[in-house]
Amino acid sequence: MNTNTTGATAESAAETVAQLCDDRELVVVSNREPYSHAREDGEVSVDRPAGGLTAALDPVMQTAEGTWVAWGDGDADREVVGPDDAVAVPPEDPAYDLRRVWLTDEQVEGYYRGYSNQVLWPLCHLDTAKLTPREDFWSAYRETNADFADAILDSTADADRDPVVWFQDYHLALAPRRVREARSDAFLAHFWHIPWPSWDVFRACPQYEHLLDGLLANDLVGFHTDAYCRNFLDCVDAATDARVDRSSRSVSYRGRRTFVRALPLGIDAGRQAALAESDAATEWWAQFRETHGIDASETVAVGVERLDYTKGIEPRLRALERFWAENPEWCGNFTYVQKGTESRSGIPAYDALQDRVAAEVERINDRFGTDDWTPVVYTTDHLPEEGIAALYREADLGLVTPVRDGMNLVAKEFVAAQTRDPGVLVLSELAGATGQLGDEAVVVHPHDAAGFADRIGDALSLSRAESRRRAADLQREVHAEDVYDWLESTFETAAAIERGRRSVRTAGPRATDD
Template sequence: MNSNTTGATAESAAETVARLCDDRELVVASNREPYSHAREDGELTVDRPAGGLTAALDPVMQAAEGTWVAWGDGDADREVVGPDDAVAVPPEDPSYDLRRVWLTDEQVEGYYRGYSNRVLWPVCHLDIAKMTPREEFWREYRETNADFADAILDSTDGADGDPVVWFQDYHLSLAPRTVREARPDAFLAHFWHIPWPSWDVFRACPQYEALLDGLLANDLVGFHTEEYCRNFLDCADAGTDARVDRSSGSVSYRGHRTFVRSFPLGIDAARQADLAESDAADEWWAQFREARGIDPSETVAVGVERLDYTKGIPERLAALERFWEENPEWRGDLTYVQKGTESRSGIAAYDALQDRVADAVERINDRFGTDEWTPVVYTTDHLPEAGIAALYREADLGLVTPVRDGMNLVAKEFAAAQTRDPGVLVLSELAGATEQLGEESVLVHPYDTAGFADAIGEALSLSRAERRQRTADLQRAVHAEDVYDWLESTFETAAAIERGRRSVRTTGPRPTDD
């Protein structure tokens, strides 16, 4: 089963970006770099974008021939850059510059592991008890944002016209203000990839005013959902002296107007479907099933995510344990495969989660397992993309049940990979993806263990006709609103705002809506 309904393409997205930029320099700024260099057995190797945002943006940047500014964390990254800390990529056909920012050990600890992941991450995911607002974290976050801003300005120095700069995510909240002050006529946009909390939560962050000041230097700030947009406008209204116009979704602050819009991030759905149908996926699944003792007749449920406390893995395991307890006829027939990727080890909250998950898996397998059947197949091994796609394709249930998530692209990957006998998406109502995919999923509240267990039973009881219909509807959504549609929507909106800005310079006050 495969939907071929597609919206935008990499080529059309690149054309949209080119129309906005015209002869202006396009700069993408992100924490993560699209290419990294390393040495293996003395040979220089290049790690290329295999999936996700960097893979989607790479062809667009190749067409735009701009500059990508990112943290250079590869072992051999310094070996290949020039005096300007930049290297032309892709290696085989260079078309844009990758400008690397170098971080000290103190910056990695304070900016990345500290402020980004121990302050902003828990605040935005509504878990302020895990927030650790140390003074040194904030200092390193400020300094690193200044370093990124300097790299952006250096890379556009001498370019014709004012640049178009697109910031990515919560790591770079402050950099837009520095760039704005140096290049007042640059077009700045920012996409926030995680949830934006309500004001009563966001104000728990002691630096809320500085964060808002940085983000409001942008011309456009994008979020996944309308809910996050409303929350941001509320925060700007309560946390600054800005004038908020909710009818136009804009904020006037320090003589500048920022538009706030929702752009639900998608995936490369066509690529995901192709991976699911590949020979590599077939071969990987056959080997994995045999190695893990999964009988072809068994019903399979799958969960795939980083080992992060926002993903709801312990809550999911509790619901599965409840299900097997109350439905003994499914013992031996329902196997759950949990692919977990270790994340941010060394941070107490993450180390504790890894232990908690491992303990729960052991307890459940000891309680229900037999010589012939293992209830929970748990792996933290690296799996190839084709292997992940095979897991999705073979799953009768896809359990995507975070306790909070900005969007959750695993839900969309699962839907796109249902190319054969369709499975059922069991989705948390606390994931941003629910706005697009909730109607055709079986929705659960991850903290309602009894209700979650019942929903698993409901999903397993759906007829094949019902599963096919739900999957077809899900696939239409993920193919039509894919990552390239996200890119086009973002830059079409940016172009409209820029036209409004230009009209102000020649005709007077800016219109109330763009």
């Protein structure tokens, strides 16, 4: 089954980007780089983007022929750059420059592992108890954001016109202000890939004024949902002297106007469906099933995520345990496959989570398992893309139940990979994706173990006709609002803002952005 809707493509998205940029250089700025270089057996190899945002942006950048600024963390990255710390990519047909920013061990510890992931991440995911607002973390975050901004300015120093700069995510909240101070006419946009919290939560961060000041240097700030936009405007209203216009969702601050928009991120749904239908996926699944003793007649549920406390793995395991306890007829007939990817090891909250998940899986398997059946098949092994797609394709249930998530693209990947006999998406009401997918998913509250267990039963009892109807509606949504639609929407919004600015300037000296 593969319900496709013709919409935006990489080519049409690139055309939209080109129309906005015209003769201005496009600069994408992210913590993660699209290509990295490593040394293997004495030779330098290239790690290419494989899915996700970097894979979607790469063909657009190849058309735009701009610059991508990112942290160079590959062990051979320095060997291949020129004097300007840049390398042309992709290697076989260079189309744009990858400008690398070098971080010291102290910066990695303070900016990335520290402030980004022990302050901003728990803050935005409403877990202030895990906040670790150390002064050295903040110092490293400021220093590294300045380094990113300087790399942007250096890479565009010779441009005839000020660039279009698009910042990605929470790692770079301060960089826009430094770029704005040097390039007043640059068009700056920022997409925040995680939730934005309410003011009562956001004020728990001692540097909230600095973060807002940095983000308000942008012309456009994008979030996944309307709720995050409202939260952001509430924070600006409470914490600054800016003028907030809620009707236009804009902020007038320090002589400029910032527009705030909901721009929900999608996936490359066509690519995900193709992976699911590949021979490699079919072969991988056959081997995986044999290795783990999953009988062809068994009902299978799957969860795929990083081992992060926001993903709801522990509450999900509690709900599954309750389901097996209350529905013993499913023991031996219903297997849950948990693919976990170790994340941010060395940070205490993450190390402790990894240990707890492994222990819970072992305990549940000891309680219910038999010589012929393992209730929870748990793996942290690296799986190929085709393997992940095969898990989605073969699953009767996709359990996507974070305790908080900005969007959650796994939910959309699961839907896109349902190319055969469709399964049912079981989705947390606390995921951003619920706004788009909740009507046809089985929605649960991750912390309500009893209700969660009951909803698993409801999902398993859906008729084939109802499952197919739901899957078809979900696929239409995921294919129509894919990552290329997101790119087009973002740059069409940016172009509209730019046209408005030009008309204001043309109208004369009395006109202002306010």
